[in-house]
Amino acid sequence: xxxxxxxxxxxxxxxxxxxxxxxxxxxxxxxxxxxxxxxxxxxxxxxxxxxxxxxxxxxxxxxxxxxxxxxxxxxxxxxxxxxxxxxxxxxxxxxxxxxxxxxxxxxxxxxxxxxxxxxxxxxxxxxxxxxxxxxxxxxxxxxxxxxxxxxxxxxxxxxxxxxxxxxxxxxxxxxxxxxxxxxxxxxxxxxxxxxxxxxxxxxxxxxxxxxxxxxxxxxxxxxxxxxxxxxxxxxxxxxxxxxxxxxxxxxxxxxxxxxxxxxxxxxxxxxxxxxxxxxxxxxxxxxxxxxxxxxxxxxxxxxxxxxxxxxxxxxxxxxxxxxxxxxxxxxxxx
Numbered sequence: 001x002x003x004x005x006x007x008x009x010x011x012x013x014x015x016x017x018x019x020x021x022x023x024x025x026x027x028x029x030x031x032x033x034x035x036x037x038x039x040x041x042x043x044x045x046x047x048x049x050x051x052x053x054x055x056x057x058x059x060x061x062x063x064x065x066x067x068x069x070x071x072x073x074x075x076x077x078x079x080x081x082x083x084x085x086x087x088x089x090x091x092x093x094x095x096x097x098x099x100x101x102x103x104x105x106x107x108x109x110x111x112x113x114x115x116x117x118x119x120x121x122x123x124x125x126x127x128x129x130x131x132x133x134x135x136x137x138x139x140x141x142x143x144x145x146x147x148x149x150x151x152x153x154x155x156x157x158x159x160x161x162x163x164x165x166x167x168x169x170x171x172x173x174x175x176x177x178x179x180x181x182x183x184x185x186x187x188x189x190x191x192x193x194x195x196x197x198x199x200x201x202x203x204x205x206x207x208x209x210x211x212x213x214x215x216x217x218x219x220x221x222x223x224x225x226x227x228x229x230x231x232x233x234x235x236x237x238x239x240x241x242x243x244x245x246x247x248x249x250x251x252x253x254x255x256x257x258x259x260x261x262x263x264x265x266x267x268x269x270x271x272x273x274x275x276x277x278x279x280x281x282x283x284x285x286x287x288x289x290x291x292x293x294x295x296x297x298x299x300x301x302x303x304x305x306x307x308x309x310x311x312x313x314x315x316x317x318x319x320x321x322x323x324x325x326x327x328x329x330x331x332x333x334x
Contacts (some may be wrong), residue, residue, distance in 0.1 A: 017145035017168040042105045048097040049197040073111045101128035
């Protein structure tokens, strides 16, 4: 469906694309098997699931043969017969799943995406395009969903085809959650504590927030310099987000923030003191136990030496008696 009105555009922008973990694993496996390391090639496949109108559930996928010229992205090849054959087999396995769109491993939009999307409209009335970043450089959801629309300009000039970004989410069913948990057990380090894991997750969230703020800053700079046109919908969203920020000029709010921060830092300070005292106690206890063990070991060595000493004296006396008897015999012989 090509959206040409504001109502249709707003309806599409409110559509959420839900991607299941099975799809991410299939795409990553497809890319690992088809593309050598260090190459910038991408793989293309078909998405299966249900289109519920306000939400699109992407539950399964399969890869398709695809080739394109690295120098000229307009030159590409896609096997239609393979799509027909795979679709006939998937219908026999699960009739509830329909072809709802396609994916590629970008990691960004390319010039041939619009042509591929138009080709897939032979099979899908409203295809959704999902870009899966198999090698993410930033923290966050590795999927971006788009719908192909016709953008109507305010000056009345000719419309042009473009892609409308829609929100995407990662959700899993119960069986998928169990499988993902088993995979994470092998990946995660079991030696790390729960506190260290929580701190690492919060740090990853802050890095993701920093990258999003950087994108917003670069967009605003490009708009102010005239490199990009002004999008009123984005400016409305930014204004709503800024309105949610607290007013730090308010003395009462600043005081409450300072009080909360001081309370939290006091807890951290006391925790550090307790941790240092426990560490020192463990060190002293360890030193004392080592000293007691060394003292007991030295006592046992001395007792062993005392037990051996009478036997040694008797041997020395026997040897002296033998020597004295030999000397007396020699004197008698003379």
